[in-house]
Amino acid sequence: MLANPLWQMLPAVxxxxxHRISPATWMEFSGLASAHRVLDDIDCFVNGSP
Structure with a gap:
């Protein structure tokens, strides 16, 4: 996927x-706890915290 020309055209790329994320968190989205984990990932990338 990373070598795909369409991927390379995305502005973020x-x-x-x-940013690389855990696929388990995003693919197994199943309720409130999952939503919090997704938001935690986003917060880390936006605010630069590990």
């Missing part, structure tokens, strides 16, 4: 603003 071009600006280096792409």
């Amino acid at each position: 071009k600006s280096g603003n792409v």
Whole structure:
């Protein structure tokens, strides 16, 4: 996927603003606890905390 030309055209990819995440958190979305884990991931990337 990373070598796909369409992926390379995305603005976030071009600006280096792409982050690797745990697929389990995002693919097994199943309720409130999952929603909090997804939001925690987003918060880490937006605010730069590990």
